[in-house]
Amino acid sequence: MTLRISNKMQVVRGSVIRQMAEAAATQEGAISFANGNPSSDTFMVEEFARFAADIFYKDPNSVLQYGLSQGYPPLIHALKDRLSTVWGIDFEKNDLIIVSGGQQACDFASKLLLNEGDVVIVEEPSFASCYNTFRSYGATLVGVPMCSDGMDLDKLEQALKDHSEARMLYVIPSFQNPTGFTTSAEKRQKIYDLAKAYNVAIFEDDPYCELRFSGKDIKPIKSLDQDGLVLYAGSFSKVMAPAFRLGFLVFDKSLTTRMIVSKQCTDVHSSLLFQNITYRCMTECDYEGHLANSRAIYKKKSQLMYVELKKKLHPAIRCSQPEGGLFMMLFLPEGMDATPFVWEALRRGVVCVPGSGFMIDQEAPNNGLRLCYSTATEEEIIRGTDILGNLSHEWLTK
Ligand SMILES: Cc1ncc(COP(=O)(O)O)c(C=O)c1O
Incomplete structure (x- = not known):
């Protein structure tokens, strides 16, 4: 056989x-x-060890039993707080779930939006694992060259004109993998305007935004989103540890139930132990x-x-x-x-x-x-x- x-x-x-x-x-x-x-x-090895011991000795069931699919509520709360105050994301309009790394956020965005034969417009070059996720949902990829301040916008508009079947635009706005380029504030606004004009969702993959070491922070495209067009992914892999397998996905509130079901179907919930430790690192330590x-x-x-x-x-x-x-x-x-x-x-x-x-x-x-x-x-x-x-x-x- x-x-x-x-x-x-x-x-x-x-x-x-x-x-x-x-x-x-x-x-x-x-x-x-x-x-x-x-x-x-x-x-933060010392803190990880201290918090893990504390949790296991004092309240083991809180991290060993099943948990909520959307994530550990105190961590969700702390994240919403940071994303709104530092990064300008509006949680009157949006919601958030904890996922098992940014890679899973990409999987959920694809599952939500892509049918076989759809087109995903991507920065090129870009993070190839997400290319593979889009392909695994039957999508065809159309590349737009990267410039040092983000996508070439003329080529992006041409790609949107040429591909009415495009359903998603994939961008890594900060310190892009692999180029290290950052999309300027002006280009972020124009990318949003173009996506809106052509009715294409944006999957904004932003695992490096907290790691700016020169220049000024630029708010994510999600902070401009008045129309529920942007799915925004973040990750704890580069600010806690990749083996925690923790990230988050922000989306329009109307999608909450679908996103929770996605999580239930895939892995039920992310590690409660690591969510708990991450929450305590964010709120009980000098996270800044x-x-x-x-x-x-x-x-x-x-x-x-x-x-x-x-x-x-x-x-x-x-x-x-x-x-x-x-x-x-x-x-x-x-x-x-x-x-x-x-x-x-x-x-x-x-x-x-x-x-x-x-x-x-x-x-x-x-x-x-x-x-x-x-x-x-x-x-x-x-x-x-x-x-x-x-x-x-x-x-x-x-
Ligand atoms: C642009 C980008 N997106 C997503 C990921 C996936 O990260 P993780 O699943 O570890 O959060 C990476 C990892 O290197 C990345 O560079």
Whole structure:
């Protein structure tokens, strides 16, 4: 007997990031700029241990029995408070559920909006795991190139005109994965206006917004939403720990029951233990101080990597300069494919991810490569950028 795989799962693609991580594992002593992990120096390990012990000794049933699908009410309350006061989201109009990471928010947004054959308009390059989620619901992807201040709006409008079957627009507005680019306030407003004019929902994926280390915060598109068009996803993966598997999804109040049923159908509820610990970290600790510490760690690493790259790389290579988050992107001269460059870098002991892994067509040549600075030590950043710098000069003068 042959297992017959559904059309939806036939079209998903393997992750290049995973491929690079596997290749790197065979390369002893390699320096990794590949994984988008947060720095383990940002984990509140003492507090996690103290709160977990306290909960298990004093009230174990509160985290061991079934809980509410929409999430732990005190955490929901604390989040709504922060999202309205800091990020301008209106909870008279909107509601929120706790989900198992931003990735699950993407799954629920897709389940809510997409029928087979629908089009999702996406930034390109972008986070390929969400591309796969959209594909797994039978959607076709249409890419709009990213500029340093967000999507190319002329191309976005053209894509909206050309695809009346578009149901969703996918944006990562802050410190985008993989480019590190941030969508400007003006572009956020224009993206919203265009989505409204063409009656397309926006899935706004914002896991890095709390990690701005230079420039001024920009409010999310959701804060502009008067029409219930925007589904807004956030994550605790980069501000608590990714293994907590916690995030949240904000949506128009009319959708609450559907969202709760989505959660019930998928995994009933997210970990009560980690929701409880997260709530206590947000309300009983110096949460602002914790965020400031994380930002300072990323600022130092990002600036070091940027300065070293500017000094060492061949001048024909462009480098994005993020104002927050975990990523920056290098761009080889137009028309050059970065994939062989990335394999040669790996052979010399530095792991990075080729830009093709973030494109709709992963086979097409692409001149970008993503560098993540969050987990490397300063010494590794200096040594790794030495290797990339030397390679770039050899590569571009050969
Ligand atoms: C843009 C983006 N969205 C979503 C996610 C998923 O994050 P999580 O499911 O861990 O919250 C990531 C993770 O790296 C990401 O970069």
